[in-house]
Amino acid sequence: MKESFPSPESENKITREKVIDSYKKFVERSIKNPDDLDLEDPEVKEANELFDKWREQEDKSAEGNEESEHRINLSKTMLYVDAGFTDPVYLDEVLKDWLVQDAQNAEKQSDNPERIETRRQIAEAAKKIRDLLAEQAQ
Secondary structure, eight states, rough: OOOOOHHHHHHHHOOOHHHHHHHHHHHTTTTTOOGOOOSSSSHHHHHHHHHHHHHHHHHHHHOOOOOHHHHHHHHHHHHHHHHHHHHHHHHIIIIIIHHHHHHHOOOOOOTTTHHHHHHHHHHHHHHHHHHHHHHHOO
């Protein structure tokens, strides 16, 4: 029976969940805005390096595939939100600047099912942020 070994490439693959987990510990310490992270803190440096490596990995894997590039951009846009950072000023910036930019870059193409799905995901992300902002306003 042939043994199956993970390829070195798959062993080194950084998952989005791993990056999110590296930031959750800061949220648990009551940091609500990623801009408030202490860039001199070794744990923050480590999380940021992991994020940078993940971003490079994802950008490289999406290279040349326009739809994958749009979805990776959305994934990067939402990473800190998904990690739990909930500062209203930060969320507002993500909603009004970054998601608007993502939506503009992924122009409507009603004859392209992949683009329709990408835009649906962007709309879903915007709704998530609006819901978080509404919760905080109560």
